[in-house]
Amino acid sequence: MAAEQGGDLVNVVVVLAAGVVAVPLFRRLGLGSVLGYLAAGLAVGPFGLRFFDDPQAVLHVAELGVVMFLFVIGLEMQPSRLWGMRGDIFGSGLTQVVVCGGLLTGLGWLCGFPLPMSFVAAMGFVLSSTAIVMQIMEERGEAGTLAGQRIVSILLLEDLAIVPLLAVVALLAPVPSGGSDASQWVTVAIALAAIAGLVAISRWLLTPVFAMLANAHAREVMTAAALLVVLGAALAMQAAGLSMAMGAFAAGVMLSESPFRRQLEADIEPFRGILLGLFFMGVGMSLDIALVGRDWPVIVAGVLVMMAVKASGIFVVARLTCAGTREALHRAALMGQGGEFAFVLYAAAAAAGLFEPRINAVLTAIVVLSMALTPLAALALQLLPPPPANMDGVEGTDGIREVRDHLLMVGFGRFGQVAAQALLARGIDITIIDSDPEMIQAAAGFGFKVYYGDGRRLDVLHASGAERARAVLVCTDRPEVTTAVVTMLKAEFPLVPVMARAFDRPHAVALIKAEVDFQIRETLESALLFSMATLRHLGVEEEAVAELEDDVRRRDRARLELEGLGERAAAMALIHGNRMVPTPLTKPRQPGRALSPETVAVIAAAARSDGRKEGHPV
Template sequence: MEGYAKELVPIVALLAAGVVAVPLFKRLGLGSVLGYLAAGLVMGPFGFDLFGDPESVLHIAELGVVMFLFVIGLEMQPSHLWSLRKEIFGLGVAQVVVCGAILTGVGILAGLPHAVAFVGAMGFVLSSTAIAVQVLDEQGKTSTPYGQRIVSILLLEDLAIVPLLALVAFVGPATSDSDDASRWVTVGVAIGSLAALLAAGRWLLNPMFRILAGARAREVMTAAALLVVLGAALAMELGGLSMALGAFVAGVLLSESSFRHQLEADIEPFRGILLGLFFMGVGMSLDLSIFAREWQVIVAGVAGYMALKAVGIYVVARAFKGSHIEAIRRAAVLAQGGEFAFVLYSAAGAAGILDVNTSAIFTAIVILSMALTPLALIASRKLFPNRKEVSMEGIERASSAEGEVLIIGFGRFSQVASQALLARGITITIIENDPDMIRSAGNFGFQVFYGDGSRLEDLRTSGAASARAILVCVDDEKTTDRIVELVQHNFPRSQLYVRSYDRRHALALIGKGVEYQIRETFESAMAMGEAALRGLGVADDDVVTLMTEVRRRDEERLELQIAGGLLAGRSVDRGRFPMPAPLTEPKGPGRALNPEAAQALRDKEAAEQEAAS
């Protein structure tokens, strides 16, 4: 028993350090990443020395980065990924090339051999995916255009490790002619591994999850999710590629699966814990003895590399028409070296390009730059404030809300839609992600909580699980679709009433099976047309007839489009997805067609056609 207790002491101490350090550093405004790094440094060889081998911790914790990339992949449908091709292969390549050239040039000017300068520079060019994505996630900006551009750059950098490793192998001193053949074999194995993963994802993953879902065993689905992530990572690792790249590809392949939200929920707890462990492992790996011996070189390297890389990022961002503030923010997020530098430096050491001391110095420079990233972000916000940033002071988040109705978004549309519910005395929970809108609503007596309906955790804390009805009133089509998918998958008992953007969006929502959808401008436009007819002197009976006819034609066009299967290529069960029930009174805004008047019009048309023939 003593043996088990002795083995548990370091684990308990490490968890305790993270639990204490992260909230403390977040309270100080320094972010969770710096808290994890500090906790790792305290627990490592140069602190309490509870972990003598930080590398073993890093190897396990790297799975946190792998799972993070899998979750990102789940959000990247192939069509969306294709839409980012210019950012990935344009912006990403430009940043790697420009920053690589600048840092390599500096290394050569500092007296390093050309090969050493190149390897050192390219290792630093590959930014930390773990830190950058964690920062975006904490700021809630991963899905914004700004966040998507950073993710695109990180993806390209993850891809860049493959040719860089191949280049290191070729630049390294060759021992025989057979080495050239073995290098080409390595490249072929890498390509074959990627092709095998794509084939498995295309033809095996979805059928496998359908079979497992039929077993109705949640733990089996969780195990299958871990199997997919770790299996894809292993396949890429064996092929000489990045484990994170393999997990990302697996995520993309499952992004259009009906199981993707459950997979994300299953992976999330493991991802968070392992990613925190990864940052603590990085903190443990900071060799203070190397720093004590070579502190002048390391400090100069960190300052020079980070400053020059930031300049390169800024120049590329501006060249690609990014704003001044965005370019600065991007430079602050990506100015550090990353975890793939360790892989590149290790390969360069094995190839005889870097000696042990030089590799240790480069590694220390990268680790220190990762630790300084949260401080660089704080400095960028202080020195270059963004006037558009809004204070969160006084803004309250929903916590265990239990309203009968949950309203997502509180703009002009939902303010009107909520009036009848409030007048009836129905309990409502309202969430909105614009702090200014929340404060403005508070001035008029509305209690609106801060929350993002496209995030599963915010939906849970806002009471989506207990809400009888959920009104999706946001004004962005993609966000609306994301919310609908999350609600239908995680809270199927809640009725969905959705604001649609246009006819095409309305058809897509009908195909998804929402209880009710309405085009955001349809009823107001109908009311204006009706008012114009009355203002032009058209008799009331004729106005009613004309408006009824317009509604009939609109609904018939919807019926025809549904019957024609014009719902994103899917067939539709018309009985399962009925149109909103018609009201009996056609007068006034928001009324549907009068069935009796509509039938009279149809009879009249039929008689006219018969007379004409």
């Protein structure tokens, strides 16, 4: 008995170790966590290192992850949200699913496969990978754009579509020997009754029950109740002959307007993440490498043809729904793959007898390879030339009138906008340039006159009057751009003072080496004010707060001096009170010159008080 338990523990450790190693590696490569789990399962499965001989045993437990995943999706499907997004969800999303599903079904039928098999295979591939698409958009900052929101709406519809598709698989399943059409209708009636009962319980019973448990102030009981709701709904649907995932989804939708929705989601999330990862690992274990090796021409052809057909359908639907050509290409590149729900649908089809094991393995391999190719397709899309910017209402630097005794500001984002307010209130003339037409148009709505221009170009700086400026303020938000602008200014206009916004300490060091006249790290002052306000809130005396602030500033000055930049850097970092005061600069310290006794004392105090290696420089 002990030996058997020890073997089970070894299997658990192997699964956890494989996931811990593979997932961060694949995320670092930009391939996503789903592919990491699949690769980990393949490595430890019966076709890899053979720690597991029966992947179906893992999948049987891991299916609970899919159940909880659909419950969480159901919690996000509030009727009010669905109604607000109805245009994109039930317009673009439904049209895309129908068109792509029809094209792929026709492709399978023309290749000689039965119509039910072609339909299920096609609809599984139609459901894009939400995990991969969302990760790519979030990494590129596209999730909040208008085009990104349209993609999210379509993904929402595709996530929603898995529920009726699972029901269709159950209906398409071959009738067992001795069965009849009447028995199937009885099964359908039982299923509908189960759904109606689940809706009634979720809508009128669960919220009062959760309110009673909340009043008991027993957090562990709330977690147990959340698991009971998910697993109970899944069990009820399974007993009625339907999918466990459908029951969990229906329960989630009914609880989406409940005041306990966020608590339920938080309680389920840890179990969902672990079990869903285990499900993907189980899918990876079930990949028959020998079978894939024998059928590799079919698999490669299937990947290329199915991705091309689906991407073509997505492009046509996007253009028909008034999306631009570039947005349509972007949507086709991101959503041209099969997704994680294909594994769920194919596993259900195999269990129902619609797929043979060989067909299931081939289709699963096609989906996995299509997911692996998606980051490459998205990367290839970036090689296209950028679309022309909308320059309506945007004036170039050639429209700047010749002025003297003015300030030139390069970059007018959130940093520059705040910096300009006091200067404009003082009546100082500021010439502002920026390279983002959308930002320029938005600034014009608030009364700011901003000219279009790239501060890294010498002709733009000349046209902006840099040589006649009292000072140039470089407020761009990208460190490499800021450094390039400062370098250009100091090389071409050495007598013009240059003040720059630094991102962190290494960037500040780079600016100092470029001989900038003044730099300030963008989070330094706000972080200091934040910490000092916290100390005051905790009741620390004002004199002690001032001493602590001065100590932090002195230690920061000492660290800059340790970078080998000498007294010049230290003088630039010196700040009195809450005001940044540039001090007369001396020549950089020569190598080998001893630090001042005061600096040595500050460094020693910093070392004693820090007590550990400094983290990421700010």
